[in-house]
Amino acid sequence: MTVLLVVAKAPVAGAVKTRLCPPATPARAARIAAAALRDTVDAVAATPGVTPVLALSGRLAEAEDGEQLAAAVAGWPVLPQRGPDLASRLAHAHADVAAAYPGRPVLQIGMDTPQVTPSDLAEAVRRLAVAGTDAVLGGAADGGWWALGLRDPRHAAALRGVPMSTPGTGRLTGAALAGRGLRVAPLPVLRDVDGWTDALAVAGLVPGGRFAGEVAALHRALVLGDAR
Numbered sequence: 001m002t003v004l005l006v007v008a009k010a011p012v013a014g015a016v017k018t019r020l021c022p023p024a025t026p027a028r029a030a031r032i033a034a035a036a037l038r039d040t041v042d043a044v045a046a047t048p049g050v051t052p053v054l055a056l057s058g059r060l061a062e063a064e065d066g067e068q069l070a071a072a073v074a075g076w077p078v079l080p081q082r083g084p085d086l087a088s089r090l091a092h093a094h095a096d097v098a099a100a101y102p103g104r105p106v107l108q109i110g111m112d113t114p115q116v117t118p119s120d121l122a123e124a125v126r127r128l129a130v131a132g133t134d135a136v137l138g139g140a141a142d143g144g145w146w147a148l149g150l151r152d153p154r155h156a157a158a159l160r161g162v163p164m165s166t167p168g169t170g171r172l173t174g175a176a177l178a179g180r181g182l183r184v185a186p187l188p189v190l191r192d193v194d195g196w197t198d199a200l201a202v203a204g205l206v207p208g209g210r211f212a213g214e215v216a217a218l219h220r221a222l223v224l225g226d227a228r
Helices: 026-045 066-072 086-100 118-128 153-161 169-179 196-205 210-224
Strands: 002-009 050-057 078-080 106-109 135-140 145-150 184-190
Touching (some): 002 026, 002 118, 026 050, 026 066, 026 118, 050 086, 078 086, 106 118, 118 135, 118 145, 118 184, 145 153, 145 184, 153 169, 169 184, 196 210
Parallel strands (some): 002 106, 050 078
Antiparallel strands (some): 106 145, 135 145
């Protein structure tokens, strides 16, 4: 059974989605982040045949919507993130899952693609299981990536040499995996949420979700001149 690993930050004001500020305040940006994480958790929970795991930076007790988030991941193993930078935290998260679930493949996503569906995730898991595939990589529209699947998650050590959050991150990640002799299959490209334009575009893809609701609330507040 594949481990579906969600790597996330606790949505604490001032610590998440800072590129939404402005137009959002730090508190409003944290509420948008919390909604994105809730939608992501719901998609993972509805994906059949996977073991969900959360690798968390920070504490949900201090987060916006913290009680509801904690309830949503009740029963999930929660691993603390560790490492001085994002690349190290990702590599450590995969290594921790490899130690806890030896021999299991891992599909890792973040909290910046709240439009992802259970069928998207199930298809990614299926592609990772195809004979002759060692890894799957889902590129992001900004040049990064939104999903990484590994038959052997210990190969995530390759991420340590990849600069994160750049327009070349996706390409360099693919090259780093190929450099370890892995056969990498692509997943569909998705748009992740960095700035306000991204938030509006992604919300339009899933108008019924919590994320879209929070984005719409901020949009209305901007029109009325009160974005607190």
